[in-house]
Amino acid sequence: MYLIFKKEIAGYFSTPFGFIFMGVFLLLSGIIFTSYNLLGGGGDLNGMFGLFSNISFMIFPILTIKMFADERRYGIEPLLLSSRLSSTQIVLGKYFAACAVFLAALAMTVVYVVMLLIYGFPYMTAIVGSYIGFFLLGAAFIAVCTFTASLADNYVTAAIASFGALVGLVMAGAVSRSLPIPVVSQVFSALALTRQYDEFIRGIFRPGPVVYFVGFSVVFLCLAIISLERRRLL
Amino acid sequence: MIEVKGLTKYYGDKPGVLNVSFSIESGEAVGLLGPNGAGKTTILKMLASQMLPTSGTIMVEGIDAVARPKESARRTGFLPEIPPLYPDMEVSSYLAFFAGVKGIPGKDRAAHIRQIMEMTAIDHVKGRVIKNLSKGYRQRVGLAQALIGFPPVLILDEPTVGLDPKQIAEVRDLIKGLSKDHTIILSSHILPEVMMICKRVLIISGGRLILEDSIENLEQGGKTFTIRVKGPAAEVAEVLRATPDVAEVRPVDSQPSEDDGYSRFMVSGKVGNAVREEIFHRLAARDMPIMELRSVGNALEEIFLEVTA
Numbered sequence: 001m002y003l004i005f006k007k008e009i010a011g012y013f014s015t016p017f018g019f020i021f022m023g024v025f026l027l028l029s030g031i032i033f034t035s036y037n038l039l040g041g042g043g044d045l046n047g048m049f050g051l052f053s054n055i056s057f058m059i060f061p062i063l064t065i066k067m068f069a070d071e072r073r074y075g076i077e078p079l080l081l082s083s084r085l086s087s088t089q090i091v092l093g094k095y096f097a098a099c100a101v102f103l104a105a106l107a108m109t110v111v112y113v114v115m116l117l118i119y120g121f122p123y124m125t126a127i128v129g130s131y132i133g134f135f136l137l138g139a140a141f142i143a144v145c146t147f148t149a150s151l152a153d154n155y156v157t158a159a160i161a162s163f164g165a166l167v168g169l170v171m172a173g174a175v176s177r178s179l180p181i182p183v184v185s186q187v188f189s190a191l192a193l194t195r196q197y198d199e200f201i202r203g204i205f206r207p208g209p210v211v212y213f214v215g216f217s218v219v220f221l222c223l224a225i226i227s228l229e230r231r232r233l234l
Numbered sequence: 235m236i237e238v239k240g241l242t243k244y245y246g247d248k249p250g251v252l253n254v255s256f257s258i259e260s261g262e263a264v265g266l267l268g269p270n271g272a273g274k275t276t277i278l279k280m281l282a283s284q285m286l287p288t289s290g291t292i293m294v295e296g297i298d299a300v301a302r303p304k305e306s307a308r309r310t311g312f313l314p315e316i317p318p319l320y321p322d323m324e325v326s327s328y329l330a331f332f333a334g335v336k337g338i339p340g341k342d343r344a345a346h347i348r349q350i351m352e353m354t355a356i357d358h359v360k361g362r363v364i365k366n367l368s369k370g371y372r373q374r375v376g377l378a379q380a381l382i383g384f385p386p387v388l389i390l391d392e393p394t395v396g397l398d399p400k401q402i403a404e405v406r407d408l409i410k411g412l413s414k415d416h417t418i419i420l421s422s423h424i425l426p427e428v429m430m431i432c433k434r435v436l437i438i439s440g441g442r443l444i445l446e447d448s449i450e451n452l453e454q455g456g457k458t459f460t461i462r463v464k465g466p467a468a469e470v471a472e473v474l475r476a477t478p479d480v481a482e483v484r485p486v487d488s489q490p491s492e493d494d495g496y497s498r499f500m501v502s503g504k505v506g507n508a509v510r511e512e513i514f515h516r517l518a519a520r521d522m523p524i525m526e527l528r529s530v531g532n533a534l535e536e537i538f539l540e541v542t543a
Binding site: 003007010011014015070074075076078079080081082083084085 | 279282283284285303304307308312314316317318319320321322323327331332334335336337379
């Protein structure tokens, strides 16, 4: 698994993808921090993390569109699938590499916290909770995108499928509130990742949402492993 | 040693390979010939454990490739028609990655890769990004990947397609050198290449194994020439068929142009100089002059065209 992880990390930064993701992420965070905190005088990062959860469906697919498409395009996938590496090792290696790039980008926004500490009195519990919650949310989104990418043969299909899946998950919260049908609205509510994330922004740190995000990620990673395993048996 | 029995592969309800059986001894170099869509690549992928058959058995060095595909894959090195390369990786990084994938221990990896790069003459481009290499060098890098772990069996799918003549000669020489220490299965459209490298040939058409024989046997049994004679087709054919050592006489044109008085035939058999002289005398005795007599250059080619027609 470490072999795949190392190769993927190198791949993110030998092609534009890693730089594009980090660039777009930091640009958006910078714009939000500037308008909400520097110009608006806000003393916390609620605005930034709150907005991020609603627009992150645009940026996470960047991390995953080439995850499997490259190896399919260049005929490498059959070599990997017939090697000693298991589908689990391949999927997890790629997934953790994407999470590592996301974590690196997120870590760079700590400079905003430093600035808040210098010029204000931010509520650190909420900020730490927001970082943990946003990382868990991002990891769950990356797991969903890993699954949709595992079904696609090319970048475009992977991008559209990932984008569509994430839009659906972000909208699920709003849909569940407006749908009066009992079972259906509960299903949509369960899929509404961003609703679970709201507690972290308020500084509420319960095991329930953590387990929810981890479980959500595990389910989609299992689906990705099954998808890859089916290709091995063709 | 490779043993294939009743190998069949269906793509949905369309047959790709139908009931193919053959065996290859250790150290043999075998050519797999066939027209486009014959099933050659499907067979090679199944031998390399990259595809499961619908039915049939494949034993590679004593390992059941269907039941234990990963173990079997370790005994083979596969170079597909398009080499499986990461274009944005450097050559050395690419080979190091696949050395890890194929289980070469970390402490041995550098020396192993160095040896393989020397064998495939790519050590001077080890620091270059793969997408910047010429097609010939990319083919060599693909071959180097197939050699990692020194598998006893090398499976090469059209290894010289798209290369220029110089690159073809270099890759061909490389494969010939490897054939001394490896069992090689080579698929190609280039018949002279198969004749140069392989001792035996399997001809596949429509998913079936049509012909299996040594190149030496095929060459000896298949001497052929075409002959154009002034005279009625039926009489000319009679004279030709009556000549000793002539095995087969076939009209070349589907509608022989008898109107202009000439007829053309393909004559095959053990037709050396003595037989040609005999044909000359027999036709001359019947006042039927020979207007043209031409050897068919490549016996393997004519057999290939005939059996795959």
